[in-house]
Amino acid sequence: MLFKELGKFTTKPNLYAPSTNKFWDDDHISKGMLEAHLNPNWDAATRKPEFLEKSVNWISRIAPPPQYRLLLDLGCGPGLYAERFSKAGYSVTGLDYSKRSIAYAKEQTSLNQSNIEYYYQDYLTIDYEDQFDVVTLIYCDYPVLSITDRQILLKKIYRALKPNGKFILDVFTPRMRKNESRSWFSSGEDGFFSEKPHIVLDSVYQYDDDDHTELRQSIVITEDAVNCYNIWDHFFTKDALISEILPAGFKAFEIYGDIAGEEYSEGGETICGVFTK
Numbered sequence: 001m002l003f004k005e006l007g008k009f010t011t012k013p014n015l016y017a018p019s020t021n022k023f024w025d026d027d028h029i030s031k032g033m034l035e036a037h038l039n040p041n042w043d044a045a046t047r048k049p050e051f052l053e054k055s056v057n058w059i060s061r062i063a064p065p066p067q068y069r070l071l072l073d074l075g076c077g078p079g080l081y082a083e084r085f086s087k088a089g090y091s092v093t094g095l096d097y098s099k100r101s102i103a104y105a106k107e108q109t110s111l112n113q114s115n116i117e118y119y120y121q122d123y124l125t126i127d128y129e130d131q132f133d134v135v136t137l138i139y140c141d142y143p144v145l146s147i148t149d150r151q152i153l154l155k156k157i158y159r160a161l162k163p164n165g166k167f168i169l170d171v172f173t174p175r176m177r178k179n180e181s182r183s184w185f186s187s188g189e190d191g192f193f194s195e196k197p198h199i200v201l202d203s204v205y206q207y208d209d210d211d212h213t214e215l216r217q218s219i220v221i222t223e224d225a226v227n228c229y230n231i232w233d234h235f236f237t238k239d240a241l242i243s244e245i246l247p248a249g250f251k252a253f254e255i256y257g258d259i260a261g262e263e264y265s266e267g268g269e270t271i272c273g274v275f276t277k
Helices: 002-007 029-038 049-062 080-088 099-112 147-160 238-248
Strands: 070-074 091-096 117-120 132-137 161-172 181-187 198-206 214-221 226-233 252-256 270-276
Touching (some): 029 099, 049 080, 070 080, 080 091, 091 099, 147 161, 147 238, 238 270
Parallel strands (some): 070 091, 070 132, 091 117, 132 161
Antiparallel strands (some): 161 270, 181 198, 198 214, 214 226, 252 270
């Protein structure tokens, strides 16, 4: 039975084929994700603390809290940016689709008395209108969405911003695109994907669609189950980012090399866009 199930995943999947199980909100995987967020020596889920400090300081300069007080942090994770935004003087609302991360964030805001409002919510479902001065989407969350979902999100973010509000995001450039590949590894109990011993078959696939989609696929095999996790991604040049976001209605933009305000370079691995409503 397992062999037959595994056979379903031996060929390149159709574009945007869904995962067979939850990823971000899986009860076990979310433990590893939270650990990655909180590890100060690892850039995997949240960037290192020194970058966070630099990033929040820069955002506070280009959108000073006295003039841009209300900030919405989309994909806030366990609140590492949100707490820093609050200390900088913003009134912060954070959204994330991981129950575990939001639970941790709520504990921290209670301990720190930072009064941040956190919500467990898919940010594609937000429904704010003229409510925030700043919306952030940090660490290249935007490109994991399909073009259809990106257009939905852009409309919702534009609607959520007050006039002259700022949308600040970062994306990876094509330099971060991977070659197609396949590899595997085994893990004992309590590995990242499962509490049971398991084997992971990792693949990277590239697609020839107009959006130049990349798929990072992990097939996780335990003694009694096969699960497939599909993580989709996209990469942007400066021109592609501008031409996609401006039509949502934004009237002005600035481009940087990262979300801590480094100067833009054509050879960089990230691009930060600051778009003004």
